[in-house]
Amino acid sequence: RAKDSGKNCFFVYTPDMQEDVKHRLMIQNDLVKALEEEQLVLYYQPKIYLKSNKVSGCEVLIRWQHPKEGFLTPAAFIPYAEESKLIIQLDYYVLRKSFETLKNWQSKGVSNTSLSVNLSGRHFTNFNIVKVIKEHLATYKIEPELLEIEITEAVLIEDPEVAQEVVSAIKKLRVRLSLDDFGTGYSSLNYLRTLPIDCIKLDHSFIQRIDISQQDRRLIKGIISLGKQLQIELVAEGVETESQLEILRALNCDYVQGYYFLKPVPETEFVEWLKRSEPFDPAQSA
Ligand code: C2E
Ligand code: MG
Ligand code: MG
Numbered sequence: 001r002a003k004d005s006g007k008n009c010f011f012v013y014t015p016d017m018q019e020d021v022k023h024r025l026m027i028q029n030d031l032v033k034a035l036e037e038e039q040l041v042l043y044y045q046p047k048i049y050l051k052s053n054k055v056s057g058c059e060v061l062i063r064w065q066h067p068k069e070g071f072l073t074p075a076a077f078i079p080y081a082e083e084s085k086l087i088i089q090l091d092y093y094v095l096r097k098s099f100e101t102l103k104n105w106q107s108k109g110v111s112n113t114s115l116s117v118n119l120s121g122r123h124f125t126n127f128n129i130v131k132v133i134k135e136h137l138a139t140y141k142i143e144p145e146l147l148e149i150e151i152t153e154a155v156l157i158e159d160p161e162v163a164q165e166v167v168s169a170i171k172k173l174r175v176r177l178s179l180d181d182f183g184t185g186y187s188s189l190n191y192l193r194t195l196p197i198d199c200i201k202l203d204h205s206f207i208q209r210i211d212i213s214q215q216d217r218r219l220i221k222g223i224i225s226l227g228k229q230l231q232i233e234l235v236a237e238g239v240e241t242e243s244q245l246e247i248l249r250a251l252n253c254d255y256v257q258g259y260y261f262l263k264p265v266p267e268t269e270f271v272e273w274l275k276r277s278e279p280f281d282p283a284q285s286a
């Protein structure tokens with residue numbers, strides 16, 4: 001099938017393959033080239049700390065300026081990258097670029113803004129990711145607390161014991177850890193017991209209806225108080241309206257992220273927005 005590591009990475013296809021299979025192989029082939037030619041672009045979305053109304057950091061979200069297909073969001077290629085080991089190279093690329101950004105922001109005085117980087121569950125079968133993060137921290141001379149790694153429940157699927165050790169080794173570097181898409185998987189509560197998580201990111205499907213559904217509001221309230229009990233911070237993802245924001249504020253949610261504040265944007269735009277909106281006034285963002 002495919003050779004998915006090393007320089008001569010390629011995927012073979014034949015004329016009788018189905019369209020979707022061809023499409024997948026095309027994307028996978030193109031992705032190899034995209035990584036070499038730096039067609040992948042980092043986008044940034046702010047995360048706001050509600051107690052101070054200040055931007056505490058941002059999430060890094062990958063985009064692809066594909067030479068033929070145009071501008072692609074992760075849904076169009078991350079699943080194919082996940083199928084192959086290309087996701088590993090992709091995440092390493094994003095991680096390295098994120099360190100470059102942090103370094104760059106230090107010299108520009110944007111230095112208190114942390115970066116959250118998403119990592120595929122595929123990294124958590126061995127300790128290579130720990131080594132890479134450690135090396136980058138040293139090379140770029142970045143305070144570890146300025147980096148946050150977002151993991152999902154998929155990390156523990158393959159080998160839970162190894163994954164737990166890898167996650168713990170990352171935490172030992174003093175990098176922050178957050179559990180992404182919380183509530184959408186099967187065993188979220190178990191993760192809170194076994195992983196050294198600083199922060200939970202509540203999936204946007206839970207936020208969508210909090211202004212119209214009392215049941216959803218109660219659920220969020222419960223999760224927030226669970227977080228407080230465990231001393232785990234909570235980020236609400238996908239905040240799109242003022243009424244959602246005000247409900248989350250009333251419920252003592254720690255952080256919010258969503259289109260209401262800013263959609264993910266390229267670096268220059270993000271830094272400009274940051275300068276304009278500091279200290280952040282939620283009333284002026286809509
Ligand atoms: P995620 O980590 O849960 O990221 C949040 C997603 O919600 C992003 O989608 C973001 O653009 C979107 N979003 C933000 N605010 C709102 C809002 O107010 N409303 C709605 N409806 N959506 C909002 P995006 O950028 O398309 O990324 C999708 C997923 O792709 C991410 O979900 C993450 O799992 C994955 N991903 C993105 N970049 C990377 C990466 O560098 N590496 C890996 N392994 N995965 C990545
Ligand atoms: Mg994320
Ligand atoms: Mg995610």
Ligand code: MG
Nearest residue numbers: 180181201237
């Ligand atoms: Mg998420």
